Amino acid sequence: MKKLILLVACAFSSYASYAGGYRVSAQGQRSLAMGHTGVAVINSAELAFFNPSGLVYLENKLNISAGVTGVISNTRYQNLDTRQSADTKNNLSTPFNLYATYQINDWLTAGVAIYTPYGSRVEYENDWAGSDLVNTIDLKSIYFNPVVGIKLHENFSIGGGPIYVTGSVEFDRNLQREQVSTENRPGISIDASNVSAWGWVASATFKPSDAVTLGASYRSKIDIDAEDGDVNFRNADFLTATKFDATLPLPAELTFGFSVKATSKLLLAAEFNRAYWAAYKSLDLRFNGSPGASRNARDYKNATIWRLGAEYNLNEKIDLRAGYYFDESPVQSGRFAPETPRNDSHGFTTGLSYNITEKLAIDGSFAFLYFDEIDESYSNPFAPNTPAFEGTYKSNAFLFGLGVTYKL
Amino acid sequence: MKLILKKYLPFAILGLAFTSCEPEFDTSIEDNPITSSKGTADFSKYVAVGNSLTAGFADGALYIDGQQNSLSALLANQMKAAGGGEFTIPLMNDNIGGFADIPNFGPRRVFDVASGLPVLLEGTPTTNALDVQTGPFNNMGVPGAKSFHLFAPGYGNPANLSSGTANPYFVRMASRPDATLLEDALSQEPTFFSYWLGNNDILGFATSGGDSSEEITAVELFTQTVQGGLAQLSADGTRPGIVANIPDIKTVPFFTTVPNNALVLDAEQAANLTGFFRAYAGIVTQGVVLTATMGNPSLATPALLQQANAIGSQYAFTFNPGPNRFIIKVEETLTNPRGIRQMTAEELLVLTINQNALRTEGYGSVAITPDVLGVLGKLQAGGTPTQEEAQSVLNAVNPIADNDALDTGELLAITEATNTFNAIITQTAEAFNLAVVDVKSVLEELQSGIDLGNGNIVSSALGLNSAFSLDGVHLNPRGNAELANRFIKAINETYGSTLKTLDAGNFQTVKAQ
Numbered sequence: 072m073k074k075l076i077l078l079v080a081c082a083f084s085s086y087a088s089y090a091g092g093y094r095v096s097a098q099g100q101r102s103l104a105m106g107h108t109g110v111a112v113i114n115s116a117e118l119a120f121f122n123p124s125g126l127v128y129l130e131n132k133l134n135i136s137a138g139v140t141g142v143i144s145n146t147r148y149q150n151l152d153t154r155q156s157a158d159t160k161n162n163l164s165t166p167f168n169l170y171a172t173y174q175i176n177d178w179l180t181a182g183v184a185i186y187t188p189y190g191s192r193v194e195y196e197n198d199w200a201g202s203d204l205v206n207t208i209d210l211k212s213i214y215f216n217p218v219v220g221i222k223l224h225e226n227f228s229i230g231g232g233p234i235y236v237t238g239s240v241e242f243d244r245n246l247q248r249e250q251v252s253t254e255n256r257p258g259i260s261i262d263a264s265n266v267s268a269w270g271w272v273a274s275a276t277f278k279p280s281d282a283v284t285l286g287a288s289y290r291s292k293i294d295i296d297a298e299d300g301d302v303n304f305r306n307a308d309f310l311t312a313t314k315f316d317a318t319l320p321l322p323a324e325l326t327f328g329f330s331v332k333a334t335s336k337l338l339l340a341a342e343f344n345r346a347y348w349a350a351y352k353s354l355d356l357r358f359n360g361s362p363g364a365s366r367n368a369r370d371y372k373n374a375t376i377w378r379l380g381a382e383y384n385l386n387e388k389i390d391l392r393a394g395y396y397f398d399e400s401p402v403q404s405g406r407f408a409p410e411t412p413r414n415d416s417h418g419f420t421t422g423l424s425y426n427i428t429e430k431l432a433i434d435g436s437f438a439f440l441y442f443d444e445i446d447e448s449y450s451n452p453f454a455p456n457t458p459a460f461e462g463t464y465k466s467n468a469f470l471f472g473l474g475v476t477y478k479l
Numbered sequence: 480m481k482l483i484l485k486k487y488l489p490f491a492i493l494g495l496a497f498t499s500c501e502p503e504f505d506t507s508i509e510d511n512p513i514t515s516s517k518g519t520a521d522f523s524k525y526v527a528v529g530n531s532l533t534a535g536f537a538d539g540a541l542y543i544d545g546q547q548n549s550l551s552a553l554l555a556n557q558m559k560a561a562g563g564g565e566f567t568i569p570l571m572n573d574n575i576g577g578f579a580d581i582p583n584f585g586p587r588r589v590f591d592v593a594s595g596l597p598v599l600l601e602g603t604p605t606t607n608a609l610d611v612q613t614g615p616f617n618n619m620g621v622p623g624a625k626s627f628h629l630f631a632p633g634y635g636n637p638a639n640l641s642s643g644t645a646n647p648y649f650v651r652m653a654s655r656p657d658a659t660l661l662e663d664a665l666s667q668e669p670t671f672f673s674y675w676l677g678n679n680d681i682l683g684f685a686t687s688g689g690d691s692s693e694e695i696t697a698v699e700l701f702t703q704t705v706q707g708g709l710a711q712l713s714a715d716g717t718r719p720g721i722v723a724n725i726p727d728i729k730t731v732p733f734f735t736t737v738p739n740n741a742l743v744l745d746a747e748q749a750a751n752l753t754g755f756f757r758a759y760a761g762i763v764t765q766g767v768v769l770t771a772t773m774g775n776p777s778l779a780t781p782a783l784l785q786q787a788n789a790i791g792s793q794y795a796f797t798f799n800p801g802p803n804r805f806i807i808k809v810e811e812t813l814t815n816p817r818g819i820r821q822m823t824a825e826e827l828l829v830l831t832i833n834q835n836a837l838r839t840e841g842y843g844s845v846a847i848t849p850d851v852l853g854v855l856g857k858l859q860a861g862g863t864p865t866q867e868e869a870q871s872v873l874n875a876v877n878p879i880a881d882n883d884a885l886d887t888g889e890l891l892a893i894t895e896a897t898n899t900f901n902a903i904i905t906q907t908a909e910a911f912n913l914a915v916v917d918v919k920s921v922l923e924e925l926q927s928g929i930d931l932g933n934g935n936i937v938s939s940a941l942g943l944n945s946a947f948s949l950d951g952v953h954l955n956p957r958g959n960a961e962l963a964n965r966f967i968k969a970i971n972e973t974y975g976s977t978l979k980t981l982d983a984g985n986f987q988t989v990k991a992q
Contacts, residue, residue: 145501149508152979156508158501247987251552251956253544255574257990309592444505456935456944458984465502 092322092348092371092401092411093191093210096418097140097166100434100474104422105380106394108340110328111276111286112380115476116170119184121326122286123218124230125276126172126180131478133174134182138434138474139167146193146412148201150462153250155200159412164192168474177222184216188290189238189321193410198256201460203248204449205410206258212238212295212321216272231273238295239264240319242410246307248457257307261315261356263300268293270321282332292323292350302358312358320350322371328378336384340394344376348401353453366453369408374401380420387426392436394420405459407447412464414445422472430479436472515561518975520719522558525566526617526669527551528629528660528712533620533675534648535568537948537955538597538990540576540587541622541648545948548956548986551618551673553963557978558671566617569652577604581640581647584608588949590989596834597949608647609637614654615667621649621660625696626676626704629661661711672712672720673966675918677701677904681725681896695896698903705900705907713911721970722908723916724901728893730922732941733951734827734885740802741837742844749798755845756796758858759876762869763817764791790814796821805843808878809886819878823887830941830951832883843879851875914973916966929961931984937961945988956986 099117102109109121116134118125126134142164149156172182194207218232243260274288297317304310328342348371355364380394396418402411422436442465450459527533527550534541535549546552546568555566576587586604588597621628623646628634631644635653639645650656654663664672680696713720728734744752765776767787772778779787794817796806804822811818836842845851854868864872885893901919908915925946928938937946937957946958954962960983967978 143500147502147504149504151506151508151511151513153982153985154508154513248985249956249987250960250981250985251544251547251556253547253574309590442502444502456984458932458935458982463504465504467500467502469500 092346092351092374093189094324094346095142095166095188095190096376096396096398097142097470097472098168098186098188099136099170100138100140100422100436100472101136101382101392101424101476102380103140103438103470103472104392104394104420104434104436105340105382106342106378106396106418106420108328108330108342108378108380108394110274110288110326110342111284111330112338112340112382113276113278113284113330114382115478116172116182117168118220119170119172119182119216119218120168120186122230122274122276122288123182123184123232123272124220124228124274125284125286126182126218126220126230127174127178127222127228128276128278128284129172129174129180131174133172133477133479135171135477136434136474137167137169138472139165140436140470140472141165142468142470144440144466144468146409146464146466148195148199148409148412148462148464150200152461153200155462157195157199157201160194160196164190166190172218172220179222180220182218182220184214184218186214186216187212188214191411193412195409198245198249200462201409201449202245202256202258203457204244204408204460206243206245207241208243208410209241210238210319211240212236218272226278228276229274230276231271234270234272234290234293235267236270236293236295236321237265237267239266240295240297240300240317246304246310248460255306257310258305259307259310260303260305261300261317262303263297263315263317266295266297268295283329285329286327288324288326290324292347293321295319295321312361314359316357316360317355319354322350323347338382340378340380340382342376342378342380344378346374346376346401349373351401366451367408368406368451368453370403370406371401372403374399389426390424392420392422392424394418396420398440405448405450407445407464408449409460409464413466414442414447414464416466416468417441420470424476430477432476434472434474434476436470436474438468438470438472440466440468440470442466513560513979515557515979516975516977517561518971518977520970520974520976521670522561522563522976524564524617524667524670525551525555525558525672526664526667527554527620527673528664528708529620529673529675530624530679531620531622531953532678533673534618534622535620535959536622537950537953538576538587538589539599539948539950540585541571542574542576542587543570544574544990545576545587546570546618548959549618549620550954550959550963550966551620553959553981554673554966555617557963557967557981561976561978567614568618569612569614569616572606573602573604575600575602575604576606578606578608578647579604580607580609584647590949594835606651608640608651610651612652614652615663616652617667619652619660619664621646621652623648623679624660624676625679626701626708627680627696629676629704629708630659632657632659634660661708665711669712669718672718673723674709674712674720674913675723676708677705677725677900680900681893682728695892698896698899701900702903705903709907709911709913713913716911716913719913719974721914721916721966721973722904723918723966724904725897726919726922727897728885729827729890730919730926730939731952732939732945732947733830735939736830736941736951737828737832737834737837738802739822739824739826739828739884740804742798742803742805744798744800744803746800749800749803751847752798752803752844753796754859755847755851755855755872755875756794756798758855759872760791760793760795761858762791762864762872763794764788766869767791767816790816794819805837806876806878807843807884807886808880817873817876819876822879822884825890826887827885827890828879829883829885832879841877844877845875846877847875914969916962916969918962918965921962921965925958931961931982935984937983937988943988949989955988955990957983957988960986
């Protein structure tokens with residue numbers, strides 16, 4: 072099992088940001104198919120991520136859910152005035168999840184969750200119009216999260232656990248904006264890997280009746296402190312730094328939701344996420360321990376996501392799912408950096424489970440994210456003499472998920 | 480691993496299937512070609528005639544990035560939306576600059592963090608002037624060209640390089656060895672041209688090296704070449720084009736960056752230096768008397784003493800705590816036998832002056848050695864120095880050389896020539912119905928700074944927000960973009976075209992490498 076986890080972690084080691092900021096909502100195939108609702112859906116081991124306290128209400132002793140999602144995210148940029156345009160490339164990324172839970176006794180369930188909620192991979196053609204802001208960024212993080220759920224009462228449980236995060240970041244940009252195509256432009260690339268940090272999750276479930284579930288969950292902010300990362304300057308002889316320090320926040324997230332069993336076959340769920348992106352004020356790179364920093368303003372704002380989902384039990388073999396969510400971008404107008412080039416999105420999701428046996432099911436999901444075309448700009452108050460980078464952006468994303476659910 | 484592959488493969492296939500589902504813009508660039516109208520002009524073949532400023536010379540050399548960010552290349556780019564055609568450039572071989580096969584054409588300058596000064600790029604030029612490029616070239620800017628070189632036969636003939644009547648930049652691009660610049664411009668049958676010559680007629684080819692020893696072009700010759708050149712280029716006023724005038728050198732950072740009073744002293748240094756020149760004045764006075772009396776000072780008449788005193792006392796410069804003006808070398812005359820004096824407030828120093836020497840070696844003042852100090856001590860104690868000792872005091876003065884400074888006389892001549900030449904340029908251009916850009920005013924504006932929007936100021940002061948490249952004479956990309964905007968405005972006003980201006984702030988100032 073351990074080997075498999077490692078293999079999965081290595082093979083699927085890049086994830087795309089197709090939602091607000093660099094949050095990737097693909098932490099369970101069944102949930103994703105239902106608009107990524109899950110905090111109040113007592114269904115599978117996916118609860119280990121969405122709401123560990125709900126694990127105590129699972130019917131089986133052992134529950135395992137594993138899955139991987141292929142994400143294809145596309146962004147186009149153009150500026151009708153300057154006649155510049157660009158497309159992101161190498162857009163496939165693969166967030167994954169693995170959950171296993173075990174009911175120790177009738178009031179305690181323990182489990183482990185491995186998932187990748189934050190990540191971003193955006194790659195533009197080198198030396199494109201906004202290359203002084205970003206050529207490529209590749210941010211990865213894996214959460215290792217042991218959890219317990221404790222039933223305090225027939226109708227009420229709490230849960231939670233510590234989170235260990237390991238992450239890495241690679242970032243490359245040019246040092247100067249240039250309008251005329253020239254070769255060997257000066258640039259900087261930074262690379263920090265095996266950065267680790269700790270956080271926690273706490274959650275609660277209230278089940279007033281068999282048909283109704285209410286859930287709440289809070290995942291703490293985790294600061295990824297990259298220390299002594301590698302810096303490489305190219306075509307810039309007089310810049311000699313080789314090491315950098317930087318902090319990237321993985322923001323806290325608060326979720327409320329409920330589900331209702333409308334009929335014996337139909338489950339409806341609704342959910343509200345609040346992501347505390349205001350923690351991301353600026354990306355500051357400090358070189359070779361010097362107190363001065365290269366400061367890149369972000370000024371993210373807290374953002375809300377509204378989710379709706381439904382599950383219909385077609386027959387013994389097949390469960391159908393569908394959902395919708397509205398994902399508010401944390402990026403503020405005027406700080407629309409092409410490294411996270413996405414505005415508010417509408418997510419349309421669907422999927423199904425096929426029960427091979429009573430114990431084993433295959434879960435599939437599909438999602439399409441629609442973004443309105445947007446005219447935006449990025450200006451960095453720490454670089455007042457560089458004009459705003461302006462243009463029109465249009466993005467979309469497709470997600471295909473495949474997973475297995477095992478119950479014993 | 481097999482498991483992984485099995486899992487991964489379907490995604491890869493699906494991925495391929497969906498990469499074609501890229502988002503589409505409501506109005507894409509392809510569907511919406513920009514339209515600038517050309518007015519009464521025709522930009523389909525634009526030929527730029529000029530010197531280094533047209534060629535894209537920057538940082539003390541001609542190199543690829545500079546050429547691609549040249550004023551004329553930027554202009555040509557904006558013309559494309561109004562029917563402009565290709566703009567060919569005789570690109571150098573590298574981003575180092577200079578020539579491999581011609582002496583004294585070294586690499587460009589880069590900013591040196593340690594000293595805070597521009598230094599020569601470490602690198603060996605790879606461009607050969609004798610490797611003649613196949614043209615024709617729309618950018619006919621030839622670094623170093625003066626107005627009359629437009630007509631100069633053999634200006635592109637390698638055989639004339641040794642005698643200095645050929646220009647290696649033109650040698651490299653001329654259609655044949657004896658072609659003239661004008662001929663190579665006209666044979667392209669331009670539909671639009673720019674003409675910006677005359678700067679070098681005042682400053683001389685070698686100005687970028689700091690030597691202003693060349694003569695200013697005679698007014699008659701200048702008039703003739705401007706009138707003759709513009710008559711042919713404009714086809715007697717029937718072909719549209721734009722002409723630029725000559726900036727005032729007092730607005731060019733090459734001459735304004737190093738202040739003439741950068742001799743900053745504390746109270747003790749000021750007193751010492753004043754004391755030194757008192758002694759110096761005394762020695763000179765003494766010397767005059769000794770010379771006039773053939774070594775018998777007792778024979779000196781009161782008139783001689785008075786005269787000797789007058790000569791000597793001109794060297795008794797007084798220095799004050801704070802900034803003081805430097806000492807420069809001038810012609811040695813009967814009334815100024817040492818040929819030195821303090822600079823006047825208006826006189827200018829060139830950027831290429833050895834600033835380290837100014838700071839640490841007493842360049843522009845005195846290089847006081849322990850020996851000299853000894854002699855000064857002897858004088859103070861009432862002693863009489865030997866002739867050798869006196870000479871050591873005289874030799875300790877280290878005045879600024881002529882080619883490092885523009886003195887009052889040179890400045891007067893330059894100002895007069897600038898005004899005269901500009902009048903000729905403007906009158907001739909207007910006579911041939913051409914657009915005129917007042918570059919002189921633009922550079923005057925740059926003195927106090929031009930706001931590019933949102934408080935982003937570009938100015939002539941060298942540095943990160945400068946319009947000038949590291950050589951202090953030639954514009955950097957941002958300066959070129961701002962100047963291109965002035966050209967565009969003048970073209971639009973004259974010909975009713977609607978060429979779009981550039982966002983100059985998007986262009987770089989100091990090259991990082």
